[in-house]
Amino acid sequence: MSQEQNDHMDSFPDKMNIFEKGISEESFNEFYKILGGIGNADEKYKNDLISAYRSSPKSCSEQEVKKALVLLSKKGDVQSYRLIERTYNENQNLSIKNIALVALRNARMYLESELMDEQFGIISTGLGGEGNKLRYYLAFRPRDREDCLPKGDIFSRMESLCSTLKSKVENVEEVKGCYLFKILLPTDLAVGVLAEGFIEKNELLLDSYFCTNVEKPDDAQIESWIEDYG
Template structure:
């Protein structure tokens, strides 16, 4: 699968032009749930009356007896109101949801409310960036796998080379390592990278640098920002008869 270079380049340009108006969804929320939220909210608002009593919706949101489906509706309606009180209500709810099942839904409502409020206050276009893995402090979260050639176990020296070279590149580019794990024949990384960084090119270039010491790493990496791959998924991909054995995963933005 190939990376969507056109989308990536567009994102880099938007980052440069509208840096102060970017909003990144920080929570790790499956893309399917994000689509569900926006589709639900769109249909809901199309069928609602033009006037919505903000205070009434807020009181309903914090009423314990109401169902999850009702709370889902009130969060979406409040997110569509360009109002500080509506935003604060969603923020308060999200900080400690009465219904834990709505943690992701309230996160989506909060970022939508923030974007709408900023648009209303500044009169300027806001840009929403979301991925399945989310982000933090203006950076996107990526998960990637670095595997050996032929699934041969790494030697201690080879492992040291991988750790050293990747940490050097990460320090050089301001990439933050959230998690690093080593298995017999592959490494996994969970990192935060600035939007302007071409993470695939950086990872592949670092692999080429490591391979100057003996060509022991598969030249292509598996990279995704949609989900954290399980050990079972990774080893299935890397298996000799795996459907995507040795190939690069697409970066979805």
């Protein structure tokens, strides 16, 4: 990592507002509907919208504020993140606050991607969290179903790793021959650090994993993942 990246990391947001109830599906849908609606808009229109919101947010309509939040969430800089955060903390309009919360999640991922020169998937959370931790479902596949470890053993292995990463494993169950964990991870910990570390420490697992923090995956989602990755 370059010195410039290190300097930026020092100013990286170290605290996020976590709601144990998570984010509603309606908020996700509205966010991505707005994103789809302005995705192909003229760049000048987008830049003017952001500039207007930065300089005079109170003069913007509710819909303009929401569009600006969506656009800001893709900027990949600390200034944009802080503006979204301030909107969430100060704006009393519940509809705008909900969009701001989704935008915060996306903004953090874009910011990490910019600073680390790596492409992270955009993760949205509907599962909520606890304290400064977000809740995720992580699924892993054994190389051979005949070599599956008992749930108690695989839980203990994950619990051991989580203890070193200030994380907490809440549960594990077997779904379609896979291990499905429910885990709480600190907001400043990349999911891949835990997932790839767990695979590295357990040679019986394949090197792909499934991750979501929108909702608990059903059998169909797990089956689709298995089919996609062979």
